[in-house]
Amino acid sequence: MEQSKKSLPVHWDEDGYSVTRTTAWSGPGCHEGCGVLLYVNKETGKLEKVEGDPEHPYNQGHLCPRCISLPQTIYHEQRLMYPMKRAKEDRGKDRWERISWDEAIDTIVAELSKVNETYGPGSVLAFRGTGRDALWHPDKVATLFDSPNTTGTLSGNSCYAPRAMVYAMQAGCFSVIDVAQFFADRYDHPRWKCPETIVVWGCNPTVSNPDNFFGDWIVQCMKRGAGLVVVDPRLTWIAAQAKVWLNLRPGTDTALAICMLKTMVDEGLYDKEFVEKWCMGFDEMKTAIDVYDYDFLAETTGVKLETIKKAARLYATSKPASIHLGVSIDMQRMGTVAAMTIADMVYISGNYDKPGGNVAMQDPYGIRYPGGGGWGQEDLTQEQRERLVGYHEKPLVKMGMFVTQPDDVAVQCITGEPYPIKGAWIQGTNTLACMGTDPETWMKVLNQMDFVGAADLWMTPTIMAHADVVLPVATFAERDGLRANWYNVSTINKAIEPVGECKSDAEIVRLIGEKARPDLMPYDSEQEIFDMFLQRHGRAPFDFAEAQERCWDYPDFEYERYEKGMLRPDGQLGFMTPSGKIELASSLMAMFGYRNVPYWEEPYKSPVSTPELFEEYPIVLMTGARSFYFHSEGRQIPLQRELMPEPLVYVNPTDAEKYGLKEGQWVWVENDKDHCKQKVSITVTVQPGQALASHGFWFPEGDPEDLFGFWDVNVSRLLELGHCGETGFGADIKCTLCKIYPMEDGE
Ligand SMILES: Nc1nc2c(c(=O)[nH]1)N[C@H]1C(S)=C(S)[C@@H](COP(=O)(O)OP(=O)(O)OC[C@H]3O[C@@H](n4cnc5c(=O)[nH]c(N)nc54)[C@H](O)[C@@H]3O)O[C@H]1N2
Ligand SMILES: Nc1nc2c(c(=O)[nH]1)N[C@H]1C(S)=C(S)[C@@H](COP(=O)(O)OP(=O)(O)OC[C@H]3O[C@@H](n4cnc5c(=O)[nH]c(N)nc54)[C@H](O)[C@@H]3O)O[C@H]1N2
Ligand code: SF4
Ligand SMILES: [Mo]
Secondary structure: OOOOOOOOOOOOEEEOOOEEEEEEOOOOOOOOOOOEEEEEOOOOOOOOEEEEEOOOOOOOOOOOOHHOHHHHHHOOOOHHHEEOOOOOOOOOOOOOOOOOHHHHHHHHHHHHHHHHHHHHHOEEEEEEEEOOOOHHHHHHHHHOOOOEEEEEOOOHHHHOOHHHHHHHHHHHOOEEEEOOOOOOOHHHHHOOOOOEEEEEEEOOOHHOOOOOOOOOHHHHHOOOOOEEEEEEEOHHHHHHHHOOEEEOOOHHHHHHHHHHHHHHHHHOOOOOOHHHHHEOOOOHHHHHHHOOOOOHHHHHHHHOHHHHHHHHHHHHHHOOOEEEEEEHHHHHOOOOHHHHHHHHHHHHOOOEEEOOOOOEEHHHHHHHHHOOOOHHHHHHOOOHHHOOOOOOOOOOHHHOOOOOOHHHHHHHHHHHOOOOOOOOEEOOHHHHHHOOHHEEEEEEHHHOOOEEEEEEEEHHHHHHHOOOOOEEOOHHHHHOEEEEEOOEEEEEOOOOOOOOOOOOOHHHHHHHHHHHHHOOOOOHHHHHHHHHHHHHHOOOOOHHHHHHHEEEEEOOOOOOOOOOOOOOOOOOOOOOOOOOEEOOOOHHHOOOOOOOOOOOOOOOOOOOOOOOHHHHEEEEEEEEOOOOOOOOOOOOHHHHHHOOOOEEEEEOHHHHHHHHOOOOOEEEEEEOEEEEEEEEEOOOOOOEEEEEEEOOOOOOOOOHHHHHHHHHHOOOHHHOOOOOOOOOOOOOOOOOOEEEEEOOOOO
């Protein structure tokens, strides 16, 4: 075990403050687990300030606005403080009544049990959000009521899942670029190599720090000599630092990737020895991309062919080199194909699982649930498991790839076929204002539920519209917790007592479990659950109390594990795939009847695929790039809200002129499906003919019975469910069409 030295313990006193060293994991929300120091005033017992922990290897003292504004979050007057209930006929009305924790838990358990008894296994559906702390929690709640069904509500599971699915099919596990994050001594570690070139593709990492990846790590590599290629329609800050910026048309990543892969193959710029020894399917892959013409591919993307070839050569000839993907790859109907084609570049380049390349991910000490989810699935019978939505129709769902597919869940809830789904548990997601593609459909889904329970920090539009009981959740400063990402195990160490009667997500699930199924919840405290995660499901050499004393722990890390028998449970050399090799043409995908080599198709709506629609809606619309808000959070927090008070749609000056749009003006963003309103921001960082609209906005200061005004500004109304890629993964969230025009006075 390689540990960095901590000069101070987990708790200490300093200048009238009691200081706690902890790691930040939501709520409030974030994907990260940065080390933070929480300063609590010893006289008032209140949290007064937050600082980045300079000794935590993860963020090395860095901090961003969401953690800095934690005190404003914790003591905000609108935070949920007590459990509350409301009569079913009062859904949508601000008629909440405070109740005790006992009554709240009793009601949730009684109502969800009734649904299960009436409609059978699977009829309770848990809604989960993005990778925050509350990730294993809703999954476990569903299984307590005999249900395998947990869902997101983003069409095509278009966040992370498309990439992850393809990586698993081709190489047996997820992978990430190596920027020294596996080592506690970071950039000084002797076995690490700084990448010569990093390709940042469809990601804005210094803003989004997504999926356990702190964006500043790339900046640290740049300081140590790394050059960048950035693939983004927008000129982001990171794109402006690049040697090559590939400013493609949204949704054409697969065409761009085929063009780059073809350049590498045709020019012999790949690691023939690695391909020969460790890959299968090269010829099939080559035959598939041979049919595409370079000029056609370049023209499709809107980027000059020579620029694309230059980027391909730069990546292929740099040693080491890596490619970092973001969510914009997933947010296209072609998402899995884009991810597959880009992954092919990584595999044939010979940079896989090498220092400074793209490395395979494994759970630290085999600890799974706190970093992902799925706790409870093992308690279900085979019959119950087969009630998973899509189990019989979708082989990848049957295989356990990301629980359900939201587009299918919506259909089943509304039709009641093959069986009704009538109980909902919402923990850590704001379905209507954020996650839900086509929120009108999700309103129908939630409306037809016999019972809806929820746990959140705030009264959200979703909870106000649909919940019957709501529970108040503690922030990470107010509780203990355990986090296991791929690089380390970190603990959350409680610094203050919760405000009001807030409880942690883990304690909430424990209370529900204890009441509903004591046999499946034999734990007297949340700490016992963490002990179980560490030592029964995982192989950690410490229990939770000891983990808290360490605050973080970095397990040993090896490169080139395929040569050491470390990537397969059977200890054989190679990869966790049927052939034991990296499958450039995945045998599993072929077996399931899916295309397993690169191909190109236009987005569902685009200038090329729907020219008539394009005439009426001449702007290619991206929805929802990351800002310093975390999704739909933070609209109540002054420090965050003042940075972006209203939802903005970004357009290029030429389009502003063409369509008569003025800076700061409210406009309609509209397509053939629906419309919403946003405020115009004119910027050269967005290219002519394209626009970017904000997602996740609502107005917590607004009328609760108007659902805080979320509906008018929600750009996901322009998106449709049911147009995913052939595997069910990926949907065109960031590549649709629209027109933008000024609102009339009085509208
Ligand atoms: N149009 C469009 N839509 C999008 C996107 C886009 O780019 N464009 N992005 C999509 C993506 S990638 C994602 S992942 C989804 C995210 O969608 P969601 O996960 O639904 O994100 P939020 O809307 O912020 O909802 C999270 C809710 O959980 C609460 N919360 C935060 N921390 C905790 C906690 O620890 N415990 C509990 N119980 N609650 C907590 C917050 O207060 C908030 O109400 O949105 C998707 N929606
Ligand atoms: N501050 C903050 N951080 C977050 C979140 C948040 O809401 N706020 N959300 C978290 C979540 S759930 C996620 S999934 C991650 C996502 O994190 P990122 O992957 O960084 O997501 P985005 O910023 O939405 O998109 C990245 C870039 O893709 C570009 N883009 C748009 N369309 C296309 C396209 O068709 N092709 C290509 N190549 N690029 C395109 C956008 O211009 C944008 O700059 O961030 C996480 N971190
Ligand atoms: S990325 Fe920012 S908000 Fe997230 S844990 Fe780190 S400092 Fe906090
Ligand atoms: Mo996401």
